[in-house]
Amino acid sequence: MSIRGVGVGPVGGVGLPERTSLESAPGFADSLDALLRPQRPAGTPGGASGQIQFSRHAQARMESRGIQLDEQDMADLGAAVDRLAQRGAKESLVLMDDNAFIVGVPDRRVVTMMTRNEAAGNIFTQIDSTVVVR
Numbered sequence: 001m002s003i004r005g006v007g008v009g010p011v012g013g014v015g016l017p018e019r020t021s022l023e024s025a026p027g028f029a030d031s032l033d034a035l036l037r038p039q040r041p042a043g044t045p046g047g048a049s050g051q052i053q054f055s056r057h058a059q060a061r062m063e064s065r066g067i068q069l070d071e072q073d074m075a076d077l078g079a080a081v082d083r084l085a086q087r088g089a090k091e092s093l094v095l096m097d098d099n100a101f102i103v104g105v106p107d108r109r110v111v112t113m114m115t116r117n118e119a120a121g122n123i124f125t126q127i128d129s130t131v132v133v134r
């Protein structure tokens with residue numbers, strides 16, 4: 001059945017894929033979860049609790065300054081990034097103990113980091129948010 005060229009079936013040999021049962025259709029809860037989940041670039045850890053990544057620059061800075069983060073530090077940093085993502089942050093300054101991290105929130109990547117002493121007096125540009133963890 002069609003009305004003025006708009007039909008139910010395929011048009012020009014191209015059509016929508018057919019679903020054979022309602023079981024193959026995503027449920028409302030699944031669809032809602034997918035919409036509310038922060039959008040992530042391909043190849044990055046998924047979900048709000050994905051692992052924090054460090055750029056080469058940030059890794060080099062950590063090594064040159066002898067900074068080590070333990071499991072609790074990583075958990076706290078991840079929780080801070082989760083909170084920032086919920087607020088729609090893109091580039092953020094995270095202050096935690098004696099360290100300052102610039103984080104790309106959507107890809108959960110620490111771009112650079114420094115000690116708070118090094119950060120003191122600096123002006124941070126191109127960030128849209130800041131969180132003080134502890």
